[in-house]
Amino acid sequence: MAEGRFTVVLRRYGLYFAWIVSLIATGGSLYLSEVLLFAPCDLCWFQRIFMYPQTIILGMASYRGDKNVIRYLLPVNIVGGCISLYHYALQKVPAISEFAVCRSVVPCDEDYLNWYGIVTIPLLALIAFVLIALLLWFGRKEEA
Known part of the structure; x- marks a missing residue:
């Protein structure tokens, strides 16, 4: 079965691209809180907990070419994504705000x-x- 060039590139450099996305997400998060002074809420902190370590882990895995890390990071992204989805729904659907879990300022x-x-x-x-x-x-x- 002939595969497209795009698929071959994703298979070869998927770890590197994932690392770049994690770098951008972590850098953007730090920019918003440290430069623009947007204080993170509780759910923002949980999203950071799931994103920040990936920058280091994916960087090391990319450098070593270690694809074994993928099976451990996929669940981390699924859980982090679910937290983000809940947080987004909390902001956009007023009825969900009754079930907010935030306890911070x-x-x-x-x-x-x-x-x-x-x-x-x-x-x-x-x-x-x-x-x-x-x-x-x-x-x-x-x-x-």
Whole structure:
């Protein structure tokens, strides 16, 4: 079965691309909180807990070419993505805010960013988790 060039590239460089996405997500998160001074809520902290270590782990795995790490990071991205999805729903669906789990000073339904009425910080985190999961999924197989 002939595979497309795109699939071959994803299989060969999936770890590297996933690492780049994690770097961008971590850097963006730090920029928002440390430069723009957006205080993270409880759910933001949980998303960070699932994203930040991946930057180091994926960097080391990319350097060593170790695809064994994929089976451990896929579940991390699925859980992080579920937290992001819940957080996004909390911001966009008023009925869900009754079930908010935030206990900190910063409410979880607060929108620091709201581009075009759709793009918020939890959506950006969700996109990063999904991208990393997809890149790892495609990169799990050996090159053809």
